[in-house]
Amino acid sequence: MCVVCKGRFFQNxxxxFACVNGEIQINSKNTRSFYLCKTCIQKDKKDLKKPLSRFSKNSVNLKEILADGKH
Structure with missing residues (x-):
């Protein structure tokens, strides 16, 4: 389930994502994780701030994380 829109999708x-030491990372296997759908990742940072505030207090730019990540 996407934590932003609460939509149900297949896991693939x-x-x-996971919050490790205050930073959001892709595919962390050692911590509790959360999932986002493709539509919600494309949203503006201000639209994601409230739903993701429980995971990380830092400003989040998921588009950059995905561009640099291994997903």
Whole structure:
């Protein structure tokens, strides 16, 4: 389930993230993770700020994380 829109998707259609030491990372296997759908990742940073505030207090730019990541 996407934590932003609460939509239900197959797991292979979602992007997996985790907050490790205050930073959001892709596909972390050692911590509790959360999932976002492709549509919600494309949203503006201000639209993602509230739903992701429980995971990380830092400003999040998921588009950059995905561009640099291994997903």
């Amino acid at each position: 259609e979602l992007f997996k």
